[in-house]
Amino acid sequence: MKDKEITVTADELQKQKLYTADVAAIMQVRAMHGTPKALVRTYGCQQNVADGERMKGMLSEMGFEFTEYEDEADFILFNTCAIREHAEDRVFGNIGALKNVKRRNPSLLIAVCGCMMEQERVAERIKVSFPFVNIVFGTHVIHRLPEMMYTAVTDSKRVFLRGHESKEIIEGLPVRRDGNTRAWVTVMYGCDNFCSYCIVPYVRGREKSRHPDAIVAECRELIEQGYKEITLLGQNVNSYGKGLPEKVNFSELLRRIDAIDGDYRLRFMTSHPKDATHELFDTIAESRHICHYIHLPCQSGSSRVLKAMNRHYDREKYLDLIRYAKEKMPDLSLTSDIIVGFPGETYEEFCETLSLIREMEFTSLFTFIFSPRPGTRAAEMEDPVTYKEKTQWFSELLKTQEEIAAKRCASMVGSTERVLIEERNEKNGLLSGRTASSIIVEFPGEDEWIGEFKNVKVTEARNWILRGECVD
Numbered sequence: 449m450k451d452k453e454i455t456v457t458a459d460e461l462q463k464q465k466l467y468t469a470d471v472a473a474i475m476q477v478r479a480m481h482g483t484p485k486a487l488v489r490t491y492g493c494q495q496n497v498a499d500g501e502r503m504k505g506m507l508s509e510m511g512f513e514f515t516e517y518e519d520e521a522d523f524i525l526f527n528t529c530a531i532r533e534h535a536e537d538r539v540f541g542n543i544g545a546l547k548n549v550k551r552r553n554p555s556l557l558i559a560v561c562g563c564m565m566e567q568e569r570v571a572e573r574i575k576v577s578f579p580f581v582n583i584v585f586g587t588h589v590i591h592r593l594p595e596m597m598y599t600a601v602t603d604s605k606r607v608f609l610r611g612h613e614s615k616e617i618i619e620g621l622p623v624r625r626d627g628n629t630r631a632w633v634t635v636m637y638g639c640d641n642f643c644s645y646c647i648v649p650y651v652r653g654r655e656k657s658r659h660p661d662a663i664v665a666e667c668r669e670l671i672e673q674g675y676k677e678i679t680l681l682g683q684n685v686n687s688y689g690k691g692l693p694e695k696v697n698f699s700e701l702l703r704r705i706d707a708i709d710g711d712y713r714l715r716f717m718t719s720h721p722k723d724a725t726h727e728l729f730d731t732i733a734e735s736r737h738i739c740h741y742i743h744l745p746c747q748s749g750s751s752r753v754l755k756a757m758n759r760h761y762d763r764e765k766y767l768d769l770i771r772y773a774k775e776k777m778p779d780l781s782l783t784s785d786i787i788v789g790f791p792g793e794t795y796e797e798f799c800e801t802l803s804l805i806r807e808m809e810f811t812s813l814f815t816f817i818f819s820p821r822p823g824t825r826a827a828e829m830e831d832p833v834t835y836k837e838k839t840q841w842f843s844e845l846l847k848t849q850e851e852i853a854a855k856r857c858a859s860m861v862g863s864t865e866r867v868l869i870e871e872r873n874e875k876n877g878l879l880s881g882r883t884a885s886s887i888i889v890e891f892p893g894e895d896e897w898i899g900e901f902k903n904v905k906v907t908e909a910r911n912w913i914l915r916g917e918c919v920d
């Protein structure tokens with residue numbers, strides 16, 4: 449069934465609407481306590497979070513309310529991540545723990561989806577070792593959730609649906625967003641880069657860009673609804689536009705969104721340095737709403753390692769790019785992903801990463817120890833450095849970055865920052881939000897301010913978190 453291509457048409461979505469109504473009727477009767485309840489747990493990246501919000505949208509249409517408690521749920525859905533072995537192990541552990549929940553509630557429906565399920569070996573393991581899982585599906589068929597649930601409840605058969613990558617993008621699915629201040633908008637799906645360590649191109653398929661009009665319309669609607677921050681999502685947003693009938697690149701898309709009036713911020717992720725252009729930085733610098741902030745993963749500071757990673761840029765190109773960007777925007781805030789212990793990486797090459805991060809002064813880093821992913825090229829490479837050594841390098845990296853972040857935060861004391869308030873920190877009772885540069889700021893204030901922008905004078909830096917007081 450894998451690899452066969454299907455086209456998703458309006459008819460297909462119409463068909464799903466019929467299943468939606470049927471499942472809604474069945475679940476009303478099956479539910480333990482009145483209204484059926486679903487628990488949706490998403491692991492991994494923001495793309496998965498965005499998929500989770502769409503599946504919650506579909507479940508809402510099927511009449512579900514949502515719960516965080518397994519014992520209250522009539523339907524449990526785990527939306528999984530395959531990026532590193534640790535993420536997979538955690539998911540397997542959590543699926544295993546559902547066995548007892550199902551024993552207590554035999555009519556519970558359990559589904560597992562997401563990137564892990566696009567791997568044959570994983571789907572097979574679920575089939576054999578976790579017979580209490582009713583539905584297993586991949587990343588290309590989430591719009592068929594109503595149909596899969598219908599089959600599972602009416603035929604009492606296990607449902608396995610993976611592959612079926614379509615050339616078309618599925619527009620028009622309902623979305624149930626997790627908050628009402630910040631929203632995620634997917635601009636493209638998939639990845640064509642095949643970085644040698646990465647499983648994503650295998651589990652998310654080829655790059656596909658959404659039509660710019662659909663993206664602009666979604667952003668406009670969100671801004672009208674009062675959302676204050678929109679993050680555009682894609683594995684490599686800088687290659688947005690490939691394959692669209694209209695010639696439009698990511699910078700052009702950004703300009704079209706930025707033209708929408710309103711009090712909001714725009715961010716995007718993830719950018720790939722090989723496709724980040726001067727035009728992109730010019731666009732950010734000249735925009736009204738785009739944060740002077742970019743997540744631009746360098747992965748390594750060694751040109752040799754970057755080549756082995758199949759990243760298509762070297763240390764010099766990365767440095768040149770950032771030099772240009774900082775000339776345009778001296779206040780630019782940069783974050784990055786780093787992989788420590790790529791197969792064959794030497795300590796000297798790791799030190800080149802340390803020197804790069806010292807030079808770049810990243811606001812924060814997302815750091816990972818290399819994790820071999822079966823099916824990728826790097827998983828086959830010789831890897832003589834022990835895991836123990838890699839963890840020592842990793843600690844060295846963290847320590848270096850902590851010093852950089854603390855220094856950067858300390859330099860902000862005395863400045864006034866525009867902060868979008870996200871929540872109240874339950875531990876210390878302070879409001880918590882982020883600057884445009886994506887640094888957390890905490891300060892005393894009213895609950896009604898949550899979801900608003902406030903100007904905050906920074907009075908103290910606590911490592912990489914700022915404290916301050918509201919000045920308007």
Ligand code: 5AD
Pocket residue numbers: 531532645646647745747785786787816817818819820821
């Ligand atoms: N091992 C370790 N880190 C990885 N990443 C992706 N694949 C792997 C892997 N096999 C990291 C990269 C990427 C981030 C999302 O996860 O740094 O940018």
Ligand code: SF4
Pocket residue numbers: 639640641642643646647648649683684720
């Ligand atoms: Fe993975 Fe590279 Fe694609 Fe990012 S750009 S998803 S690291 S293959």
